[in-house]
Amino acid sequence: MYADRHAGARGIKPVSLGASLLVNGAVVLALIYAAPNVVGHKEPPIKIEFIPIPPPPPPQPQPSAAPHRATPAPLPYVPKPDVPVPHLTPPIDITPSLPLNPGPIVGLDDGPAVQPSPSPLALVGATIDPRHAADFQPPYPPSEQRAGREGRVVVRVLIGVDGRVKQIEKVSATSDAFFDATRRQALGNWRFKPATRGDVPVEQWKQMSVTFVLQG
Template sequence: MQSVVAPQGGYAGSRRSPIGLGGTIAVHAVAVGIFLLMPREMIERFVPPSIITYAVPADPPPPDPVQPPPDNSKHPIQQPDRSVIPATIPKVALPVDPVDITGTVDPLPPIQPKIETPADPPRAPVFAQASPDPRFARDFQPAYPPSMQRMDMEGSVTVRVRIGADGRVLSVEKLSAASDAFWDATREQALRKWRFRPGTRDGTPVESERVMTVHFRMT
């Protein structure tokens, strides 16, 4: 037997056997044959799925730190000069909707007048006119004036007398007279002798007026 001495620091490999090399080729051939004879469904089952990628959003930047409000006590704020209008402000024309004046306008409903029920008018006072007191009826005829009697003249006098609440005559006004003698006789008799039942308002005696006519006749 011949020995093989390897040099120092080298590698001495063993010589491969032809039988082992053929066995290795046979095993690979059998494996390839089995793979080719396998059903398609089994082959596709072992196909690894495709890898789907997507973009991962980046983290938002951190917020800015809160700055304390500036101290304006040392630096007062300068107010802008409002008298100067910057020339860079554009003038925008606002659209104007056209007004249709051809259409019809519904008439307003008629205004119903407010009818107020009138209040009951105040009751008119009940007034009773003065009348001659029958107890003094014979004193109403004045004496015939002698001058008219000598002239054989007749006549009449109409007067308006104002009567007090006590029934006495307060004043006499001449409305008509046939002569001054008849008027003087009537006025004197009325102021001295005439008495009336006074006029009343709602039963209360009041002053009133009355027109009286006195006739002078020759008997």
């Protein structure tokens, strides 16, 4: 059997055209109903939740500094007592020996030799001259004798090179009458052997005491 090649040229059948339109319309309607779900599709809203942040850890306690202690005041320096160290051997004399008759000492300027100063001589104190020992007791003041009073006088006297009293000073006295009697007697009648230094008479202060006693 051969196909009719000229059958299609006879025209479009109304039944086929209607069926085709119906199918296309159904497709268009399907697309229109399906379009809102395809085109208008939206992503679901994002839900925001606040997650609490844990608070920071509390600060670590810092190590407390050691309390400041006041520096004690230094103790006063006390020197250690000297400890005597015994000498195991006698000291050695290193002084150079000198000739018995040294020659003259000549200075750089040919001037006179300087002689060492002599050592100070001992002082021999003044003493009462025994030839005038009876003249040391002053006469009793009449006013004190009538009153029946006894007394004592202590004085310092400056004894000159001739053995006489040059000055007198009161140290203590029972009364002025006793001191006046002692002063007059010392300046007029007291005699001493003067003090000497190397057999040379020198002046010296000396303290003396006088006692006034009533005779029974």
